[in-house]
Amino acid sequence: MDTSSRLNIARALAQRLSAQYGPRLLLAGVYGSAARGDATEWSDLDLFVVGRAELGFTERTYLIQSIPVHLEYVSEPELLATLDRPGLRWPYLMGVLATLQPITGAAGLATTWLERGQAPSEAAFRTALERALPGLVFESYGRIRSCGARNNRNDATHAAIEVLYEIKTALCLLNQRWVTRDYYAGFEQSFAFPLRPMGYETLVPQLWEARELNTIVTVAGELVSAYWRLLTTCGLNVPNYQTVESVPLEEH
Numbered sequence: 001m002d003t004s005s006r007l008n009i010a011r012a013l014a015q016r017l018s019a020q021y022g023p024r025l026l027l028a029g030v031y032g033s034a035a036r037g038d039a040t041e042w043s044d045l046d047l048f049v050v051g052r053a054e055l056g057f058t059e060r061t062y063l064i065q066s067i068p069v070h071l072e073y074v075s076e077p078e079l080l081a082t083l084d085r086p087g088l089r090w091p092y093l094m095g096v097l098a099t100l101q102p103i104t105g106a107a108g109l110a111t112t113w114l115e116r117g118q119a120p121s122e123a124a125f126r127t128a129l130e131r132a133l134p135g136l137v138f139e140s141y142g143r144i145r146s147c148g149a150r151n152n153r154n155d156a157t158h159a160a161i162e163v164l165y166e167i168k169t170a171l172c173l174l175n176q177r178w179v180t181r182d183y184y185a186g187f188e189q190s191f192a193f194p195l196r197p198m199g200y201e202t203l204v205p206q207l208w209e210a211r212e213l214n215t216i217v218t219v220a221g222e223l224v225s226a227y228w229r230l231l232t233t234c235g236l237n238v239p240n241y242q243t244v245e246s247v248p249l250e251e252h
Helices: 003-024 076-084 090-099 108-117 122-135 138-150 153-175 183-190 200-209 213-233
Strands: 025-031 045-051 060-064 067-075 101-105
Touching: 003 025, 003 045, 003 067, 003 101, 025 108, 045 076, 067 076, 076 090, 076 108, 090 108, 090 153, 101 108, 122 138, 122 153, 138 153, 138 213, 153 183, 153 200, 153 213, 183 200, 200 213
Parallel strands: 045 067
Antiparallel strands: 025 045, 025 101, 060 067
């Protein structure tokens, strides 16, 4: 399917959504390869839909003329909450808004939302990152070490990819930046972040391409050590509770 046909499908879907939901639909547009103009005949089609409130449908994927068509819906209150209080979903939504090509609705809203997502203070991003850090890298890197102990190369390759994506997510929050590309191209964009682990640009491709177990364990160890040193240098605190009783079960 060529680009023109792909966009015609997107327009038809957006028009149906607009007709069905009327003023409750704020914006619908394409993002990803369709928005960038580099889609191939095998590419999927991504639509981002924002409504004033819940519209009665959730994220769905349809197969249309053998093309996977993904509709991602978010209500405006949910979107604004994520933009105002950054968390793990913030980098993804900012990347979508940065590339979004509106089809129906108020086109200027995407720019307004993108600017709003850049408004939180550095302290807000650091707080969000500290809250997220225990769930990033520690488990996936531990899995790599376990794979090394078990001589399990197959699972180690997947865990290595998890480590890379989780470090990139942490760097997005640390730098208050986002990427607009998926897979390896997104890592290449993150090479330009001002705050990144020492040797990041070299270690990321090495780990991405590594297939031998010893190489995976060694390179992952170097990258994660550099990542932890960066966090320490930036003054980020990852509490390591020594007793169950010391764990705060309620956030203040």
